[in-house]
Amino acid sequence: MTSASERWSRISSLFDELVELDADQRAQRLAQLTATDSELAEEVRALLMADEDISGLLEGDAAAAVPEVLQRGGDGMPADGMAGAYRLLRLLGEGGMGVVWLAERTDGAYEQQVAVKVLKRGMDTHAILRRFLQERRILARLKHAHIVRMLDGGMTADGRPFYVMDHVDGAPITEHARSAALDPRARVSMLVKVADAVAYAHTQLVVHRDLKPSNVLVDHQGEPRVLDFGIAKLIEESGEQTRTGTGLRVLSPAYAAPEQILGEAIGTTTDVYALGLMLCELLTGQLPRQRRGTNPSQLALDVSQEIVDRASTLAAKLDAGQMRELYGAGVDANHLARKLAGDLDLIMATALQREPSRRYATAAAFAEDLRRWLDARPIAARADSAAYRLRKFVGRHRFGVAASVVIAFSLVAGLGAALWQARIAQAEARRADGERANAELQLARSERVKEFILTLFREQDPISRASATARSPTAMIRNGISVVDMSLAGDPALQAQLFKDLGEIQVSLDDREAAQTTLKRAWEMQSALSGANSIAAAEAMAGYADAVYAVGDVAKAESLIRGALKALRDAGAGDLPRAALAESTLANIELTAGRNAQAEVLARHGVEVFRAVYGESHIQVAARLGVLGKVQQEAGRYPDALESYAQALSIVARNNGEAHVRTATLRTSIGDILRVQRKYDEAQHNYETALRIERESLPADHLYIGGTLLRLGDLQRRTGRLEEAERSFAESLAILGKTPSGQYAQALQTHGNLARAQGKFDLAVQRYRKAFEVFREATGDSVYTWLTALLEVAAMTEAGHYREADARALEAVTALQRISPEDEYNNTYAASVLGNLRQAEGRHGEAIPHFRRALAGVQKIYGADHIETAQVRIALASSLIASEVPAALGEAESLIDAVFVTLNRKPEPENETTLGCAYLERGRLHLVRGHRQAANADIGEALKRLDVPEYAPKLRQAQALARKLAAR
16 A cells, blocks of 8 residues: 555544544544644544534535545546456446455455545545545444445555445346336335335434435345445534535436535435335336436426326326336336325425425334334324224224124114114213214304304295395305305304305305405415414315416416415325316416416316216216316317316216206307307207307306307307397396406407408407407406407508518517417417418518418318318418419419319308318419419309408409400
């Protein structure tokens, strides 16, 4: 061994000795060293000072260097291939500061293959050396069956520290579970052993801080071993026994706890979080949340916004191939999801709480709850209850319980009814002694609720009611709220519940402003009674959020709903119906913002929750399917949406009958899709059926009626019945205009479409602008707001206001790219509008690329044979013809031929104007090629079909060509 390596072996030993001493003993020992070797004492003092600097340990960039070894570069094998008495055989792995080799002992003391970790060359700063030495010291104090043992240590011939540990010839825990096709119980059992090892490390005042599958290897006996304490930290012995500093640069971003990312205090619960992640990956093959980047700012943003999915939810989404890879053949995703749902979901959710204080306090507590789950005993993470404990008892002893039940029934039958009654009476008497006060309270509540309900029903009795005529449902509920306010003042808990229930009825009755007031009061009362973060308060908050959304304050509603959902999820109620209802409202908000994927995740979860709670055919499942259908409809997935609506309609009809108002709302949604698909007869049947049901069931000015009239009016416009459309719109706007909302904005927008159909383009611009303003007020900076601005651009183009159209188009396209850059429909429509504007301006070279993008989009959305596709083909052909390039003329001819094939395959009256446009462009093509007779014939056909107000600009073009041909 060289003098340098001998010296550093001495420094290493002294560091290990002095770091364990208290301050006075350490100072005394350093003084002795200084007297004998001052230079050696300074080197040891520098390492000890670095050990007191938490950030130095974790950031790894201390400035001080060791003179003898600082200038050496590289990180390879020592020149003699040895590390003390160990011959290095082959590289096993490499970390940030060390290289791990497979090695064997050569001095004959014993035969054993080991893993040797050698400090990299060039990493020998004081901070890195100290960190390496500390890792060695940490491992030396950890002696546990599932933690890799440290066997030896020393210095290499070239002066680098090393330590020797057990060589684990195995695979990461997730790979082992997959290759061995372990079942969920076996995976949980294995992680219990890992958690026990981590818990042991915590008792030795060590936090690992980098737990992940690659740091837990499973040996050939199937036993897990925790390794790589490279960024572990001894817990400060200063009274704060669970807190250390943080170290962002050396963590693994995917497995880091939020406090590690955000630079907050780190402790034993940090390892608990990583154990929760590892368990989720073991069971489902994936982490419960995704982080997009590795730089600190992106990670911090991800952490502040991330939502942790339930393991059962992840499992339910696995396809057959993923399940086969994860568990082998014969395991079903739904079965796995059911296995994970409930207690195991809650155990992981508790371990993965954002706030460390809400997690298991220790890894031992986490391991204990997993053992409880394995033994079918009540877990500590679940709020206790007699019913829950009884369920667990029956689950553990189901055969004994079943036998006991049989015996009990036999005894009751044998002893007779008298004895049975006597025993019941005795049990009731005993229970009454302990619960009399509560029973009296519940009895009083029942009497109050009964009297309240009877008061409402008496309103329908012409003799009992106070006035000659019955009050409307809206007035009756308002009166009921007054009754609750006055008569139940002494029972605020019952008041809060009734305010919540009645407020939700007010939302259904379209009494929006009153509902908002009632539900806000319910939320405030419940928060005061049970705490702002209680489940009851969160449910009341969600109800209030629904009312705020109903009055059109989307931004405030979103904030409230997200707050309510966080509280519900944090309390373990994220898979309960009230949370799913809140998610339905949030799905609508996400849809408005153009975040279709997020909306669908929320909507699907709602369907799953209600099916699990109520069964496949419950009426509430139909409502959630309706929300899912709307999301699919907005994404342009019409077959999927129709299937969701059809399932919902079948459930409602089975439960409530064909004439229930719920069937009306579903029929209007089905009619919307059929209308877009130009199946007008089917759409009209659904609209008229819905309108008939609504007029029979609802007040004349109900919003549902206004919405259905809006859709019927648009259908009438599309089929040329403009006067009928005007009447439908007039009634619809009068109903919907009571409250500025997205639906009112939609009505204004569709009324603008009618103005265009009437050839009143300036009026259409005005109506679109008003719709834009209402959309912005109701939904903010949403895709609906800016799609309406594109409608303005289209009307401006038709009115000839090109400069204003240019400015508005730039504004709208920029906004849509900011809000929803990947949305297929938005991009397609924007390309079509811009193409038409450039074409109208005579800038055909710029129009052509826009039309090509639009054509690709409509073919993807609607298919090659749809009328929308035909219209874009005609527009593209028009600009190609205007270019007069021979190759372009050939492409234009192919496009027009495809249009004629599409339109002649299924002739329909509403396609006549589109056919007229196709004749116009083919006539123009014949004229460019000098075929005057063919051009005359096509222009004549165009003139017959374009004589409608909406197509006035095209008609003028056809008339100009006819005059040109006549002049020749």
